[in-house]
Amino acid sequence: MSKSSSFVKEATVPYNCVVLIKQVPDTKKITGQAMNDDGTVNRSALPAIFNPEDLNALELALQIKDKFGGKVTAITMGLPAAGAILRDALFRGADDAILVTDQRCAASDTLATSYILSCAVKKLDYDIVLCGRQAIDGDTAQVGPQLAEKLGITQITYVEKLLELNGKTITAQRNIGNGWQQVKAKLPILLTIVGEANEPRVAAAKKLMRYKNAQAPVEIKQRLKVQNPNADEQTLSQLVERKCGMLGEKGLLIKQWDLDFVGADLTWCGRNGSPTKVHRIQSVVLTAKESKNVEPTDGGIAEMIHELIRDKTIA
Amino acid sequence: MINVNRKGEVWVFAEQHGGKLEDIPLELMSKARHLADILGVKLASMLLGGNCKTVAKKLIQYGSDKVYLAEHPLLEHYQANSYAKVIYDLIHKYEPQIVIYGASITGRDLAPRVASAAKAGLTADCTDLQIGDHTSAKGETHKNLLFQVRPAFGGNIIATIINYDRWPQMATVREGVMPMPVPDTKRKGEIVVEKVQLAQSEFPIEILAEHKQAKKVNLKAARVIIAGGAGVGSKDNFKLIWNLANCLGAAPAATRAAVDLGFIDRDHQVGQTGTTVRPSLYVAVGISGAIQHQAGMNQSQKIIAINNDPNAPIFQIAHYKILGDLNMVVPKMIKAIKEKSIKD
Numbered sequence: 285m286s287k288s289s290s291f292v293k294e295a296t297v298p299y300n301c302v303v304l305i306k307q308v309p310d311t312k313k314i315t316g317q318a319m320n321d322d323g324t325v326n327r328s329a330l331p332a333i334f335n336p337e338d339l340n341a342l343e344l345a346l347q348i349k350d351k352f353g354g355k356v357t358a359i360t361m362g363l364p365a366a367g368a369i370l371r372d373a374l375f376r377g378a379d380d381a382i383l384v385t386d387q388r389c390a391a392s393d394t395l396a397t398s399y400i401l402s403c404a405v406k407k408l409d410y411d412i413v414l415c416g417r418q419a420i421d422g423d424t425a426q427v428g429p430q431l432a433e434k435l436g437i438t439q440i441t442y443v444e445k446l447l448e449l450n451g452k453t454i455t456a457q458r459n460i461g462n463g464w465q466q467v468k469a470k471l472p473i474l475l476t477i478v479g480e481a482n483e484p485r486v487a488a489a490k491k492l493m494r495y496k497n498a499q500a501p502v503e504i505k506q507r508l509k510v511q512n513p514n515a516d517e518q519t520l521s522q523l524v525e526r527k528c529g530m531l532g533e534k535g536l537l538i539k540q541w542d543l544d545f546v547g548a549d550l551t552w553c554g555r556n557g558s559p560t561k562v563h564r565i566q567s568v569v570l571t572a573k574e575s576k577n578v579e580p581t582d583g584g585i586a587e588m589i590h591e592l593i594r595d596k597t598i599a
Numbered sequence: 600m601i602n603v604n605r606k607g608e609v610w611v612f613a614e615q616h617g618g619k620l621e622d623i624p625l626e627l628m629s630k631a632r633h634l635a636d637i638l639g640v641k642l643a644s645m646l647l648g649g650n651c652k653t654v655a656k657k658l659i660q661y662g663s664d665k666v667y668l669a670e671h672p673l674l675e676h677y678q679a680n681s682y683a684k685v686i687y688d689l690i691h692k693y694e695p696q697i698v699i700y701g702a703s704i705t706g707r708d709l710a711p712r713v714a715s716a717a718k719a720g721l722t723a724d725c726t727d728l729q730i731g732d733h734t735s736a737k738g739e740t741h742k743n744l745l746f747q748v749r750p751a752f753g754g755n756i757i758a759t760i761i762n763y764d765r766w767p768q769m770a771t772v773r774e775g776v777m778p779m780p781v782p783d784t785k786r787k788g789e790i791v792v793e794k795v796q797l798a799q800s801e802f803p804i805e806i807l808a809e810h811k812q813a814k815k816v817n818l819k820a821a822r823v824i825i826a827g828g829a830g831v832g833s834k835d836n837f838k839l840i841w842n843l844a845n846c847l848g849a850a851p852a853a854t855r856a857a858v859d860l861g862f863i864d865r866d867h868q869v870g871q872t873g874t875t876v877r878p879s880l881y882v883a884v885g886i887s888g889a890i891q892h893q894a895g896m897n898q899s900q901k902i903i904a905i906n907n908d909p910n911a912p913i914f915q916i917a918h919y920k921i922l923g924d925l926n927m928v929v930p931k932m933i934k935a936i937k938e939k940s941i942k943d
Binding site for chain 2 (some may be wrong): 298441576
């Protein structure tokens with residue numbers, strides 16, 4: 285086996301890849317308008333985006349499919365609005381999309397989230413589970429390793445390069461901050477992917493045309509409710525059922541799973557299943573205790589330098 | 600699940616590689632010592648490795664009362680499965696109330712795996728830890744909990760996280776945010792040797808090769824830092840930063856934006872995704888002061904901000920505010936420093 289080969293050789297078997305993706309508020313775009321008066325963040329004022337490193341995870345899964353064949357399934361746990369990133373995943377080349385949505389998921393911390401996701405992933409055939417190293421809203425990087433533990437599989441975190449896949453084992457390169465590490469392990473495996481791993485492909489025009497109307501039942505219901513404001517619950521569910529049937533025939537129905545369907549034990553879900561609780565939230569308002577304005581002139585700057593030398597800040 | 604043992608010890612994961620202790624467990628030691636003293640319990644380090652006994656003494660000198668030493672040839676190289684198993688077993692056996700890990704790549708790989716096995720809470724990337732009381736919405740008061748303080752939402756808010764009903768209370772702590780204690784070579788402590796039983800199957804990862812390079816710059820150790828932002832304008836103009844740094848014996852640094860623009864190498868990045876620094880003097884040149892950047896430098900003792908935008912957020916935390924063109928101001932600073940040293 286050649287260690288230097290990029291992951292092109294020997295392999296003949298296809299792989300089933302499951303990619304975990306998350307819709308996140310674009311925290312880089314936080315401005316004054318996105319803050320509530322009490323200092324909390326107004327999530328709805330921020331654009332919701334595909335978590336950046338999850339795009340790298342999806343790209344790696346698609347590269348594996350391109351090379352070896354197999355299937356790429358994108359799965360997200362979130363609000364109905366997260367259907368948007370599942371469509372995005374389909375546009376880029378995913379074969380299947382699953383929305384895990386349930387009000388009882390609300391207030392899940394990373395432990396409860398990884399539990400719910402593990403229940404969902406266990407319903408799928410998988411060789412490789414991929415996710416971004418971390419999501420930009422929490423930056424915890426915890427769900428990947430926790431999910432691996434719950435699935436009882438090995439994890440390789442901080443993956444920046446896939447070196448080899450040979451049917452039974454995987455060889456990958458991790459970014460360990462001040463260098464790299466090349467490791468080998470048996471499948472099935474969970475990988476967390478860093479942003480440096482690749483350039484995510486953009487949506488393919490053909491796929492965009494094919495999947496632009498793909499929807500999950502909950503999205504269909506929301507839309508039909510707006511279109512038929514006077515319809516009663518029964519009529520509405522008949523309409524939803526019909527629309528779901530039509531989309532299903534065309535392969536455009538995004539699968540929607542709730543906690544009952546994935547067989548989750550509610551003890552470990554949502555607020556109850558989350559050991560961590562918020563004690564306090566403070567907005568960040570940093571100010572210097574004492575500050576002075578320095579004139580940008582020779583005199584003003586020389587005076588400041590003298591002061592810093594006098595108080596031994598600089599030698 | 601682990602028993603809620605309110606008399607449990609405070610533990611620190613003593614990350615070492617090849618018998619060499621990392622800085623981060625030592626950084627954690629002064630804070631952990633403080634927490635253990637408030638709670639009136641012992642501070643212990645968990646030391647796992649192939650041959651790392653010699654390190655145990657150092658952990659005691661830096662503040663540990665005890666070191667749980669788990670040595671096994673198979674533990675020579677870190678990997679998540681085996682380390683998580685050994686730590687989980689130790690936690691199960693001794694029921695510590697608090698377990699702290701460095702938020703290094705190893706800590707962030709390991710701690711969630713332990714938390715999942717123990718079904719315990721874990722707060723990532725804390726910047727502070729305190730002991731405090733919490734009253735729940737139902738009016739129940741929980742005393743002496745670990746307050747896990749961390750920035751969230753890209754650093755725009757500071758959240759204090761607790762876990763009162765499932766133990767141990769676990770957190771990873773950012774590198775560089777806690778000052779390293781001064782070692783006391785006379786300090787005495789106890790080394791508890793743990794017998795570990797491990798099978799080859801608990802080592803699913805084969806490490807084929809590893810390459811580490813020393814960082815080109817040690818920002819954490821710098822007394823003075825001169826940092827440039829996107830406002831510096833170009834890689835060429837970034838020589839202003841280097842020149843000012845050279846004449847002060849300071850370390851040159853940068854914001855993420857400046858690094859992304861290619862002005863300087865990523866080793867020099869200060870901020871939430873870079874290095875956290877706490878120098879005596881931090882000079883922010885052409886840096887607007889995004890909250891992510893401030894998170895990495897707001898503990899500096901003195902901050903000078905040079906910016907031509909009076910509304911730049913960096914001015915809110917600066918001790919010396921210089922509103923002006925950095926291309927004029929920086930040369931004037933260099934001149935003033937040179938003149939001063941000639942006079943002396």
